[in-house]
Amino acid sequence: MSRPTILIVDDEIANIEIMNAVLEDDYEVCFATSGQQALDLAREAPPDLILLDVLMPGLDGFEVCRQLKGDPLLADLPVIFTTGLGDTDHEMRGLSMGAIDYVTKPIQPAILRARVGNHVELKRLRDQLASMAVTDGLTGLSNRRYLQQSLTRETQRLARDGDWLSVIMLDIDFFKQFNDTYGHPAGDRCIKMIAAALMRAAKRASDLSARYGGEEFACILPGADPRAAELVAQEIRLQVQSLNIPHEGSRVSPIVTVSIGAASARCQPSRMGDLWIEEADRQLYRSKQSGRDRITVCDFDSRRIETC
Known part of the structure; x- marks a missing residue:
């Protein structure tokens, strides 16, 4: 398990060395x-906690805190403010801007060790609760x-350099018939097996796999262009086929299959994440209309569409 990360911000190297000696173990x-x-x-690389000096040349601690709290990715x-000021007004100003504590020099x-430890543990618990909720x-x-939250973060992050983003949507073919034939407990097992196959296929640390609803799933692939998205989609399809789950109610195969739609484009500040979802869903519909057990990929910058 990796250790929490603390970012110390101070224009005096001596202060950094003192705090580092206290916390490095x-x-x-x-x-x-x-x-x-x-x-x-x-x-x-967002840390788990920031120790922020108030008085610095250029951007002071208050301005840094204001920008952090104004950034959805860092808010x-x-x-924790660190300062030699024994000034109640400065302390109140920092806390009103969103700081959680104040440590004086x-x-x-x-x-310092106790306050950092308390707040890191509180953050761990908040993160745990947030994870359960999503x-x-x-x-x-x-x-x-969580998929929608992540998509918002990724589009904002990737828009800084105009990087590629791809989103994949997939649906289990004739899943109603599967439930009718084998029962809902078997349907739940099928969904869990498809989820595991999805994780094996979209396996980069930056990829996100989600259950979108019912028998529908989605993947966010940061940095993936149309070709890379197609390769992941093909791997998803192969992983699902390798499960070899019988499906007597399917009209396309004796085993469970999936229909897949993928949308790719370069991120821009004006583009919201919903555009990728809408386009991937549109391509998923094309795959279903084409006979299911298909992959349709769209570069919605060039409007190029390929089905396989």
Whole structure:
């Protein structure tokens, strides 16, 4: 299990060294010596907690906190202000901006260790509760809510460099007939097996697999162009076929199959994540109309569509 990461932000190297010595045995510690560097590091790899100096040249701690809390991707990061100011007004200002605590300098090791530990544990519990709220109870995959949240984050992140994003939607063919033939407990087992096959196919750390609803699933593939999306879709199809689940009620195969639609495009600030969902769903419909057990991929920048 990886250790929590603490980002120390201070323009005085001596202060960083003191706090690092207090925390390094229990946490992964990284540091920034300016407000802008802190924002860049947080956006690149969000830490579990930020220790943020108030008085810095350029962007001071208050401005860094304001930008963090204004960024949907970083707004939930816990921030503890560190300062030599024994000023109630500054403390109130920091807390009103969303900081969770205040530590005064000179640093008292026992107090710093206790406060950081308490807030890291609170964040762990919040993350655990949040994970339960966005996990599908049957399959263990992400649920539709988390898929939509992740899609919003990914489109915003990838839009910075105009990177590719692909979304895959898939549906179990003739699933109603499967339930009618084998019963709902067998239907639940089938859904769980399809979910496991999906995880094996979309296996990069950045990929997200979700149960979209009923017998419908979705994948978010950051950085994947149309060709890469097609390869993942083909692997999903093969993984499902390899399960060899009997399906007497299917009109296309004696075993369970899936119809797949994929949508790919480069991210732009003006494009919302719903566009990928809508386009992937449209291609899923094309696959069903083409006879099911099909893959249809669309690059909705060029409007190029391929079905296989």
